[in-house]
Amino acid sequence: MNLKPSPTHSSRAGGCTLTGALSVTTQVRDAVTVIHGPKGCAHHNFSLFHATSLDNGRVAVPDLVSSSLTESDIVFGGEEALFRTLQAVSERDISAIFVLSTCVVDTIGDDVDAVCNRGYPVPVLHIPTAGFLGGTFQDGVNKALMALSRQARPSVAGSTVNLVGEKNLEYEVDENYAEVTRLLSHLGLTAGLRFVHDIGFDDIETLGSARLNILRDRSLLPVGEYLKDRFGTPYIPAFPAGLSGTLDFIGTVATACGIDGSRALEIERALQAEVLADFADIGESEGFFSGLVTDPESAGAAYETATALHIQITSDAEAPHLPVQPVVGTGGVRRLLHRWRRSLHA
Amino acid sequence: MAMKQIALYGKGGIGKSTTSANLSAALSERNLDILQIGCDPKRDSTRMLMHGRFIPTVMDLVRERGDTGVTLADVEFRGYNGVRCVEAGGPEPGVGCAGRGIIATFQLLEKFGALNGDVIVYDVLGDVVCGGFAMPMREGYAQEIYLVTSGELMSLYAANNICKAIKRLASRSTGKCRLAGVICNAKGQPKEEELVGEFALRVNSSLIEYIPRDRVVQLAELNRKTVIEYDPASPQAARYRSLAKRVMENTRLTIPTPLEIDELETLAYSFI
Numbered sequence: 001m002n003l004k005p006s007p008t009h010s011s012r013a014g015g016c017t018l019t020g021a022l023s024v025t026t027q028v029r030d031a032v033t034v035i036h037g038p039k040g041c042a043h044h045n046f047s048l049f050h051a052t053s054l055d056n057g058r059v060a061v062p063d064l065v066s067s068s069l070t071e072s073d074i075v076f077g078g079e080e081a082l083f084r085t086l087q088a089v090s091e092r093d094i095s096a097i098f099v100l101s102t103c104v105v106d107t108i109g110d111d112v113d114a115v116c117n118r119g120y121p122v123p124v125l126h127i128p129t130a131g132f133l134g135g136t137f138q139d140g141v142n143k144a145l146m147a148l149s150r151q152a153r154p155s156v157a158g159s160t161v162n163l164v165g166e167k168n169l170e171y172e173v174d175e176n177y178a179e180v181t182r183l184l185s186h187l188g189l190t191a192g193l194r195f196v197h198d199i200g201f202d203d204i205e206t207l208g209s210a211r212l213n214i215l216r217d218r219s220l221l222p223v224g225e226y227l228k229d230r231f232g233t234p235y236i237p238a239f240p241a242g243l244s245g246t247l248d249f250i251g252t253v254a255t256a257c258g259i260d261g262s263r264a265l266e267i268e269r270a271l272q273a274e275v276l277a278d279f280a281d282i283g284e285s286e287g288f289f290s291g292l293v294t295d296p297e298s299a300g301a302a303y304e305t306a307t308a309l310h311i312q313i314t315s316d317a318e319a320p321h322l323p324v325q326p327v328v329g330t331g332g333v334r335r336l337l338h339r340w341r342r343s344l345h346a
Numbered sequence: 347m348a349m350k351q352i353a354l355y356g357k358g359g360i361g362k363s364t365t366s367a368n369l370s371a372a373l374s375e376r377n378l379d380i381l382q383i384g385c386d387p388k389r390d391s392t393r394m395l396m397h398g399r400f401i402p403t404v405m406d407l408v409r410e411r412g413d414t415g416v417t418l419a420d421v422e423f424r425g426y427n428g429v430r431c432v433e434a435g436g437p438e439p440g441v442g443c444a445g446r447g448i449i450a451t452f453q454l455l456e457k458f459g460a461l462n463g464d465v466i467v468y469d470v471l472g473d474v475v476c477g478g479f480a481m482p483m484r485e486g487y488a489q490e491i492y493l494v495t496s497g498e499l500m501s502l503y504a505a506n507n508i509c510k511a512i513k514r515l516a517s518r519s520t521g522k523c524r525l526a527g528v529i530c531n532a533k534g535q536p537k538e539e540e541l542v543g544e545f546a547l548r549v550n551s552s553l554i555e556y557i558p559r560d561r562v563v564q565l566a567e568l569n570r571k572t573v574i575e576y577d578p579a580s581p582q583a584a585r586y587r588s589l590a591k592r593v594m595e596n597t598r599l600t601i602p603t604p605l606e607i608d609e610l611e612t613l614a615y616s617f618i
Contacts, residue, residue, distance in 0.1 A: 072405075072413075073442075074443050074446050075409075075447040076441065076447075077437055079441065
C-alpha cells in the first residue's frame with residue numbers, strides 16, 4: 001500500500017505524474033511515448049502539449065500513442081493491448097519507446113515491466129506514472145529524467161555544461177535557455193546536452209560527459225545527486241533567479257569549474273545597471289504584487305527588483321498589479337520590468 | 347406477483363452454488379419463472395442446472411465480439427425445468443479486474459431487459475472483496491440477501507463480514523438491500539444448527555433453513571445434476587423444497603447488526 005499523502009500545499013494541487021513525465025519524454029525527437037491506459041489520458045495531454053508549443057511559437061505535435069484500453073481490457077487485463085501497441089509502434093522508424101502507465105492499469109495490476117521486456121526491435125523503457133499513488137507533476141518529471149539517464153554511457157568529464165530538467169511547459173523555456181547560455185558564454189563555457197529539451201535519443205548517451213550540470217530548480221535535486229553519484233559531475237541546484245541571484249550564479253559556476261569569473265561578473269553588473277536605468281521611469285511608483293507570490297524564489301527576486309527601483313509594494317489590492325513570476329537571469333528581470341511598466345502605465 | 351430478487355453470499359467453498367442451483371430447481375417446481383445469475387469468474391454456478399455444461403459467459407462473449415455483438419440469446423440458457431441460467435464470467439485468475447466484470451455484466455443484462463421473471467437468484471463470489479461484488483446488493487437488484495454458512499468459525503466470520511457490507515449499503519439513502527436470513531449448510535459438527543441459529547439472531551436475522559450434510563449432494567454432482575433432479579424423493583431434496591417455500595414466504599427483511607470478532611469467537615466457543 002502506498003501511503004504517500006496527496007500534496008495539499010501547491011496551488012496546482014501537485015498535478016498529474018503522467019503529465020510531468022510526458023513533459024520530458026515528448027522532448028526526445030525520435031522516440032514515441034506510449035501511454036498505457038484509456039484514450040482520454042493521452043488526449044488531454046496531447047492537447048496540453050500541442051497548445052503549449054503553439055503558445056511558444058512552435059507547431060509541435062507530440063508523438064503520443066495510447067494503448068486505448070476499454071472496459072473489457074480492464075476486466076481481462078490490459079497487457080495484451082499494450083503488447084499489440086508496442087509491436088505496432090516498434091515497427092516504425094524510431095529510436096526508442098517510453099511506456100508510461102496510468103492510474104487504472106496500476107489499479108488492476110498489469111505487469112507493465114514484463115510486457116516491456118518481451119523483446120522489440122527498439123529499446124522500450126517503462127516509467128511508472130500512476131498519479132493516484134501520491135506522485136506529483138514534479139515526481140513524473142524526476143522519474144522520467146532518472147529513467148532516461150540510465151541510457152547514459154560511462155564517460156569522462158568533457159568541457160560542456162548540461163542543463164537538466166528545463167521546464168518544457170513554461171512559456172519562457174527558450175528565453176531562459178538563452179539567458180543561461182549567455183551567462184555561460186561570458187565564463188567561456190558552452191552549453192552541452194539539454195536534458196531533456198528537443199534532443200535525440202542517442203544524445204542521452206553523452207549525459208555523463210559534462211563538467212557541470214545545472215538543474216532548472218531545486219526540486220530536481222534527486223536527479224542532480226544521481227548524476228553526481230554515477231558520473232561524478234558536480235551540479236548547480238537551480239537556474240539564476242533575480243539580480244543578485246544571477247551574480248551569485250556566475251560566482252558559483254566559476255568556482256565549480258575552477259575558472260576566474262571576475263570579467264563575467266563585471267559584464268553582468270554593467271548590464272544590470274543598464275536595465276535598471278532603462279526602467280527609471282517606473283521608479284518611485286507604487287504597486288501590488290500578484291501572481292506567484294507564494295514562490296519564495298520568485299517573490300524574493302521581485303522584492304529585490306522593486307527595492308532597486310524604489311518601487312513601493314503596498315497591500316492595497318486597488319493599486320496597479322505587479323505580476324510576480326519566475327525570473328531567470330538579468331534578461332528575466334528585464335522582461336519582468338516590461339510587464340510592470342505596462343501595468344503601471346495602464 | 348412482484349419480482350423477487352435474492353442473492354446468496356458466503357465464504358468460498360461453503361456451498362453457495364449447490365444451494366443456489368437446488369433452490370432455483372425447487373422454485374421452478376412451483377411453476378415460477380426463475381433466472382439464476384452466477385456472479386463469479388469461476389463460472390460454475392449454473393453447471394448442475396445445465397447438466398454439467400459450462401455455458402458461455404457474458405464477459406467471454408463481450409471479449410470476443412464487443413458488447414454490441416452480444417444478444418440475450420447468446421448469454422441466457424434454459425436449464426433444468428426451464429430455469430434460465432446466466433454466468434457473468436470474468437478474467438483468468440491473476441489478471442484484470444473481476445469486480446468490474448460483474449458491473450459490466452449487470453449493465454449489459456439491464457440493457458437486454460434480461461432481469462425479469464418471478465425470482466432472480468444471484469449467486470455471488472465468496473467475499474465482497476470490492477465494489478463490483480457488492481453490485482447485486484445495489485439499488486434495483488437483490489433486496490433480499492441470504493447468508494450461506496456452516497458452523498465453522500471462518501465461515502461465520504465471512505458471513506459476519508457480509509453483514510457489514512449489507513449494513514453499509516442499507517444505510518445509503520438509495521440502499522434497499524436487507525438481510526433476509528441465514529442458511530446453514532452444515533459440515534456435520536455437533537450443535538451446528540443451534541450455533542448458526544444463535545448467530546442469525548445475534549446479527550438481527552433468523553435461521554431460514556438447516557441443510558444437513560448428505561452424501562446425495564456429492565452423488566448428484568457426480569451425475570451432473572441438482573439433488574432435486576437426481577433424487578427428487580430424497581430427504582435432502584425435501585430440505586431444498588422447504589428452503590424454497592420459506593424464501594417465497596419470507597417477509598422479514600432486516601438491517602443486520604454485525605458482531606465484533608471477540609463476540610463471534612465467544613459465541614462459537616460456547617457451542618463446543
